[in-house]
Amino acid sequence: MQSLIMAVVGVLMMLFGYFLYSKFLSKRVYKLSPDYRTPSHKYQGGVDYVPTNKWVLWGHHFTSVAGAAPIVGPAVAVIWGWLPAFLWVTLGTIFFAGMHDLGALWASARHKGRSIGTLSGRYIGGSGRVLFLVVIFFLLLMVNAVFAVVIADLLVSTPTAVIPTWGAIAVALVIGQAIYRFKWNLPLVSIVGVVALYALMVLGDRFPVELPETILGLSASAFWIIVLFLYAGIASMLPVWMLLQPRDYINGLQLFVGLGLLYLSIFISNPTVVAPAINQNVPEGTPGIMPLLFVTVACGAISGFHGVVSSGTSSKQLDKETDARFVGYFGAVGEGLLALGTIIATTSGFATLAAWEEVYSAFEEGGAAAFVDAGSTILNAGLAIPESLSATILATMAVLFAATTMDTGVRLQRFVTAVIFELFGVRLNVFLATLITLVTGFGLAFSAGGDGRGGMIIWPLFGTTNQLLAALTLSILAIILLRTKRPVWPVIIPLVFVFFVSMYAAIIQLGTFIADGQWLLVVIDVIILIAAVWVVLAAISSMVRTRNKPLDLDAEMDDIEAGTSV
Template sequence: MSAIVILFLGLGGMALAYFLYSKFIAEKVFRLDSKFRTPAHEFEDGIDFVPTNRYVLWGHHFTSVAGAAPIVGPAIAVIWGWLPAFLWVVFGTIFFAGVHDTGALWASVRNRAKSVGALTGDVVGKRARSLFMVVIFLVLLMVNAVFGVVIAGLLMRFPSAVVPVWGAIAVALVIGQLIYRRIIGLALVSLIGVVALYGLIIIGPSMPLQMPDQVAGLPGNAIWILILFGYAAIASLLPVWVLLQPRDYINGLQLFIGLIILYGALVILNPAMVAPMINDNVPAGTPSIIPLLFVTIACGAISGFHGLVAGGTSSKQLDKETDARLVGYFGAVGEGMLALGAILAATAGFASLTDWSAMYDAFGKGGVNAFVEGGAYIISNGLGLPETTAATLLTVMAALFAGTTMDTGLRLQRYIFQEWGEIYQQQWMKKPAMATLLAVGSCLILAFGAGADGSGGLLIWPLFGTTNQLLAGLTLLVVTVMLVRLGRPMWFTLGPLLFLLVMTVLALLTQLRSFYEAGNYFLLVLDIVVLIASILVAMECAAALKRVRRESATKAEG
């Protein structure tokens, strides 16, 4: 089948959903009110609470939730065939991710910009809050530790990307001043930022910077990981308008231009989908497509990490409540578009089925490498760009989005420690510098606890998909309880959450067996902890939902 058909079906479905379904969700379910005073105005402090232009905030939210996951997950999941991955990305974006992201943002804004974990204590109960906060901490720990490994690996493998990746920070600092000081208009600022960013990408191949294999007794990738966490710690303490907002905004524009380049080359080249529609000849050891498909592709279909960003940073910057439709739902659509691009690059970006099969010779293969190599093949042959330049473009895309996710993830982890300080009356934990030190320290302990190369985060990464999707389901539970209390329609959130909880529990049980058979008792114990936490939180939320419905019925009778 032609890749163009898949492209237009996917993009058309997402566009239609934004203009129609998201409007219905915003007006009839969440009933967004432009006159509601948002926390960004109520608690404005110029650091975390900053009323922000909705397009700039969309850029922050979108690039924070995107990261490398919507590339990695879909580019691995196509091992089962491109059709299941395509259907889950499109329908997951429309009916799951868009509703989840908008709902999490609305719920936080309506509750003084509290995180979804802290909000659980008010909506469900203190026991559920404690369990939920543990799940949230695990997700953030995995994301921050592993994305550091991913970026370091990309910088080691593609030294031509070093200048563009780090140069983007300097561009963002300048852009932040131009936007915040209102020196020039947003349109001109955007043009300057994009031109500067792509100028760096063009000169990157001519100025490759290779980290030595060994520095002070540590591997080169470990040095990159330490540098990345040092940078992320500083970034997490800066006011959001200085670096976080402009970096995310420019990266958001860069991604869309990158996708236009990839999609344009695909239309010109018109490659065939060389991978099977349904792969009946998967490599030995590949797990069952159900339920693993729905946790392998998290970001790009639905992801609990999105709820953390919505209730952690985005809700503190929302200028008007009605902006949640663009920021939340269209942020999810943007990530779906990136996941669609990853599927096409990883299935139509190979010359033959033999080449594709060589890449996908085992479960877990593909990922970022398949996206970069397949996408570079499409761009090079479709537009005539040198393959090195095309590969640099796609590598920078992946590294920049992983970097923005790290920036936001570490700030969110700092918020978690500060919220624990508030909950347990530990004043020292509430201080931003101390909370940041705890966040960075926990990530580095995980990263370097298993060896000097800093890749320790990969040890618990197999549990990311299930833990992340569990978090998404539990977030939808909290939103559903709020809707029932307000007498609003609940089926638009209840349906997705039931599906997610069932698939996540099945996936946890499947992984439990595989960890036991492999003798991986560390992951086995961690899997049991997550499984028990998920069951207990689900029971608490179900009891709260039943209690709220009973109270509503009593009021109606009275």
């Protein structure tokens, strides 16, 4: 099969999702109103609540939710063949991810910009809220610790990406000042910023930065992990307009340019897909495709982390409620396109099937490295970009995706940490909440020794935890839609599917952890399973109990303003 066919079919399917299905969701299900006064205007404070141009907010949202997972997940999942991954990414983006992300953004914006974890308390009770927050906390802990490892490994393996990675911070600071302080023309600022980032890539390709094997007794990777956490902690305390938002926006544009180059190369070179549609010859030890496919691809189709971002930062910056369609749904489409590009690159960027099988010799042997290597081959063949510079562009894409997600993840974990302490009557200021977030992140990262890779210990639980959190978010949306007498089937069907698939995966993994004697994973897996089942049962009880109690969202907002919210 030619990769061009896969690219055209996949892109057309996602465009159908945005132009038709998201329009249905916006008008009939979520009923977005251009007249609704969003939290960014009601509570504008210049730090977290900031009315934001929808293009800028889309850049922040897209790069925050994307991370490395839509690269790593599909790049691993193609071991079962390209067809299952392709179908789950395209259909999942259209009917699952876009609906989920748009819904979480809408629900939060209708409730003072509060997180989906906080909303769980209002709609399913206090105990459900606590358990919801536990799942969110574990997920954010995994994201921050593991993405730090992913970024550090790429900076070590591809030293040409060091200069553009850190130079992007300086570019973002300038962009933030230009947009918000000096009110410069946005298109002009955007063009200058993108050109500056790609100039940094060319510079990085000419001057790679390789650290010595040990620094202050630490490996190069461990040193980068420490630097990344310290940077993310500082960035999380700055006003969103100063660094986080412009960094995500300009990275989003740069990343879309990178994706454009990759797709253009596919259209020009039209490489042959050498991987089988259904792999009947998987390596020994590869787990069964069902249900692992659905939690391995994860962020490429639907992700609970997206709901945390939508309700944690993006909802506080939404200028108009109608912008939620572009920011939320199209943000999911952007991630779907990245996952689709990853599938094409990792199945057609090899000369032969034997070469592909050599890379995919064992489960989880693909990942970001396979995407960079195979993608650089396609860029070279299609656009004659030297393979070294191609690798730099793609590695920088992967690093910046992961870095912007880590930036947002640390900020969100700080929010969640503060909420958890509030449940016990303790109010944390921003510095203490950030300090606790960094200490827990460092503790996990260095729990297995001095190499900083401790976060990888609980990474096997990321996929299932992430999907379970998506199911929990959908359960809150279902309650709100039922009580507001709106169509609920677009939410209920994905909710049932995602919940049972992720529970199935979590139970299978629990058996594996017990057999391998991985007792830490056993304990965490059991806690997450109990929390997820408890929350879903509480949600079902709430649906039954309140199905005949109509909900007026405007009156609901008045209650929250009056201080009667949970």
